[in-house]
Structures are given as C-alpha cells and as structure tokens.
Amino acid sequence: MSNKIKFIKNIFWLLFEHGIRIGGSIVTASILARVLGVEKYGIFQYLLGLIVIFKSLSYVNPAEIMVPRLTNADAMQRRYLMGGGFFIRTFFCIVAYIAFLAFVYFGDDVKVFNLAPILGFCILIDEAFGIVTAFLQSQTMIKYRSALYICFTIIKITILALLFWLEATNIYLYALVYILESICMALGLLWIYKFLNKELFFTFDFNKISSLLKDGLPFFLGICFMCIFLRADIVATRYLSDGTTLGLYASAIQLFGSETAIAPIIAVSFAPLFVYKFDELYTIKKNIWLLACGMIT
Secondary structure, three states: OOHHHHHHHHHHHHHHHHHHHHHHHHHHHHHHHHHHOHHHHHHHHHHHHHHHHHHHHHOOOOHHHHHHHHHOOOHHHHHHHHHHHHHHHHHHHHHHHHHHHHHHHHHOOHHHHHHHHHHOOHHHHHHHHOHHHHHHHHOOOOHHHHHHHHHHHHHHHHHHHHHHHOOOOOHHHHHHHHHHHHHHHHHHHHHHHHHHHOOOOOOOOHHHHHHHHHHHHHHHHHHHHHHHHHHHHHHHHHHHOOHHHHHHHHHHHHHHHHHOOHHHHHHHHHHHHHHHOOOOHHHHHHHHHHHHHHHHO
16 A cells, blocks of 8 residues: 555544544533533543643653654564553553542542542553554554544443433443543554554563663653643642632533644654654655644644
C-alpha cells in the first residue's frame, strides 16, 4: 500500500474517531448530568480533570521519543524499545496514581476520596499500554486503535444508557464503567500488537531504559505543564466556587474540549510520514510549518 493511501486512510479513521468522540462526549455528559445532578456531576468531572493532570506524571516516555525510533526500527530494536517504554511507563503510572490519591486524600472530603481510587484506576494502565498506540502511529496504522476506541466508546455509552434506563443513581456504578473501558482498551491494544507482530513486548534492557529516560526527560516538564494548564481551571473552580457552578462549568468545558481536538489529530496523522521519516532539516522544518498552518486552520 502506498504512503499516500495509508495517509488518507489514517486521516479518515482519526476523523471518524473524532466524530464518535464528540458525539460520545455529548451523550455521556447528558446522561451523567441528568442522573447524578449538577453537583455530583461537577465532582465527577473535577476528578477526571485531576486525572489528566496527574496522569502527566507518567509521560516520561512520550510519543515524541518513541514514534521516531519505532518508525525505522527492525524487529529486535522494536522489541527492546517497546519493552523499555512499557517498563518506564508502568513505573511512572504507579507513581502518578499514588500522587493522585494523596492529593485527593489531603485536599478533599471522604466522599470524594472514596470515588478517586475507582475513577483514577485508568492512570495505572492507560499510558502504559498506550505504548502500542505509539507503535501504530509509527507505522501509520492508527486505524486499529481508532476502531478499538470507537467500539468501546459505543459499548460505554450503551452501558451508561442502560444504567440510566434502570434509574441507577449510584455514582460508583458510573465510575466502574470508566474502569471497564480502560481495561478493555488496554487488553485490546495488547491483542492488536500481538496480532500484528506475532509476539509481545515484555522484554527490556536496563541500558536502553536509561537512554529512553534521558531522551524523554526534556519533554517531560513541558508536557506536565501543558496538562496542568489544560485542567487547572476546573480544579480552581472546585475550590473557588460552589458545587452548582462547578457542575455547569464542567459540562461546558467538556464540550469545548471535544471541539478543539481536531488539531492533535492532524499532528498524529501527518507526523510519521511528513516529519519523522526525513533526516534533512530543511524538509522537516518546511513540513512542520505546513502542519502548523493546517492545525491553526
């Protein structure tokens, strides 16, 4: 298959995923707000905002490091890159989860803390198994991940709708749906990697791990601050306003966030073919400028 056809299919799948993401966000927000009420919905979204912030602590091995290396790696190199990346991500996922629970424990009441371990469980697995997403991006095969996401998003919405139809009001049941989605995505990504490569990636070399850590750290601080700025507003709203205001603000900002996700889709789709595969600085700069113009548009 030519690069042009792969690129077009990649864009199609990501745009389709984006459409499902927007529709899913609207439906999910409507169901949760209707069932939980404005204040509980605000707390739910506040914890999801905290999860985004603390999950950034696991971004020590970002895609910016892994995708270029995986693009031209042979089977042996890929095995050690994937294994090293998975080990790094898993370790820092555990650190991020503990930090998240500590923040909620010391900063919020018992009811919020009781919900945190359930809703925050995704911190433990999302980024670790997201190493497969980096591999798929490097091979311009993101359609597999998109199809998986679309499938489980539809299943999640169906379960939430069923709980709504059954008039379930227990907030923990709705949090468990989010856990189920994360676990299914992790297992699905693992299966996709096994299907494509006929092997898994639980092999690592400590020397290669140290190299990945060294190269990833310069990106780490910037990514952390990006995630903090992305969700600091809802955390501040939690402490500077009442529960009703928090719920209304959370609903509005969630919809806005879905609408602005198109720019990262462009970056993820184009980067392997138009940036990472080239060595000439002039060509890289030219393509980055073209991508930037497309994202702004």
